[in-house]
Amino acid sequence: MNTKIVILDEDNIEQNIVNEAGLVIREGGLVVFPTETVYGLGANALDSIAVGKIFKAKGRPQDNPLIVHVSDFNIDHLVKEVPRIAKKIMNMYWPGPITLIFNKSNIIPSVTCAGLDTVGIRMPSNIIARKLIEAAGTPIAAPSANISGRPSPTDVESCIEDLSGKIDYILGGDKSEVGLESTIVDCTCTPICILRPGAITVEMLREIDDKVYIDKSIMSKPNKDFKPKAPGMKYRHYAPKAPVKIICGDLTKTIAKINEIVQTSIGNKKIGIMATDETKDKYPYGTVISLGSRKKLDSVGRNLFEVLRSFDAIDVDLILSEAFEEMGIGVAIMNRLKKSAGFDIIYV
Known part of the structure; x- marks a missing residue:
């Protein structure tokens, strides 16, 4: 398949290309x-055949639901009801990096939701994304634009690497601002529940509902019979080609443990170390890349998949990766790290 590739200037969007x-x-x-x-890989969310092509192109398991992307607040035709708490979240955080789970209407095909009676919906803040949805005239189902299981792409080059020749069109823009997939909140239960942490944190959502909680299953390894209600809950995700091991605990002990592992592996293995600005000079051996500053975890989240x-x-x-405190966006960072490592963690 010949894939058309066009890169747009987000400050000067060519509408004919979007059309x-x-x-x-x-x-x-x-x-x-x-x-x-x-970056997302999109198809008409209401076309079951088109949605099926997403699973084939990515090699994505059929029981992993997709998120439906919309360009405005008019979602009544897509869901059975919009609970009051969902409206509050939408008014505060849409457009933005948060997906809400609703009971779906019959217009949503089963394949889009992996056979569930619920659907995840979000309104992205990226201008190209919203203009594309408007031009398509239909909601767009889209997981991340990568081969299933690999780190999600935050730039167009990564999408080209994974999907060129497998899909019809790659519409590029700037590097992703957040770098982590959206927060997913289940609005079909009371109190509401976070099914995937992201940039909209539990602390932020507790300003709307102080009873909101994080599903305990998302921070631990799921069993084989687990049925995911949202993307990223069941399978190993975000994984590079090499195995990832997380070193978790006191930072001084973490540095010492990483250096110990690297030194015992010299001559046998090429070791990569995911460090931070504060620690990158503490590792005399191995290939060290900083994720950013521990004082600015937003930058760590933005850089994680790229690193x-x-x-x-x-x-x-x-x-080998350092761990991060599971507070604020640190919860989302550690969720992605644990998934990329297949929950291979050394505690020190």
């Missing part, structure tokens, strides 16, 4: 597009 990509969606094709979280992919490019044998 062309929108037509591809409307006619049942697949289009990569930027969002503020990560994981960087280690693929230099072909390391093992990746």
Whole structure:
């Protein structure tokens, strides 16, 4: 398949290009597009055949539901009801990096929701994404634009690497601002529940509902019979080619443990180390890449997937990562790290 690739200037968007990509969606094709979280691989959310192409292109398990992207607040035709708490969240955080789970209407095909009676919906803040949805004239179902299981793409180059030749159209823009997939909140239960942490944190949501909580299953390894209600809950995700191991505990002990592992592996393995600005000079051996500053965890989240992919490019044998405090966006960072490592964690 020949994949058309066009890169847009987000400050000067060529509407004719967006319209062309929108037509591809409307006619049942697949289009990569930027969002503020990560790049997405989109199809007409109401076309079961088109949605099926997403699973094939990504190699995605059929029981992993997709998120439906919209360009405005008019979602009544997509869901059975919009609870009052959901309206409050929408008014505060849409457009933005948060997905809400609703009981779906019959207009949403079963394949889009992996056979569930619920659907996740979000309104991205990225201008190209919203213009594409408007041009398509239909909500767009979209997971991240990568081969299933690999680190999610935060730039168009990563999308080209994974999907060129497998889909119809790649619509590029700037690097993703957030770098982590959207927060997912289940609004079908009381109190509401976070099914995937993200940039909209539990602390932020507790300003709306002080009873909101994080589903305990998302921070631990699920069993094989677990049925996911939202993307990213069941399978190993965000994984580079080399295995990832997390070193968790006191930072001084963490540094010492990483250095110990690297020194005992010299001559046998090429080791990558995911450090921070504060610690990157503490590792005399190994290939060290900083995720950003511990004082600005937003930057760590923004860089996480890009750094994981960087280690693929230099072909390391093992990746060792420092851990982060599970507060605020640190919860989302550790959720993605644990998934990328398959929950391989050394506590010190």
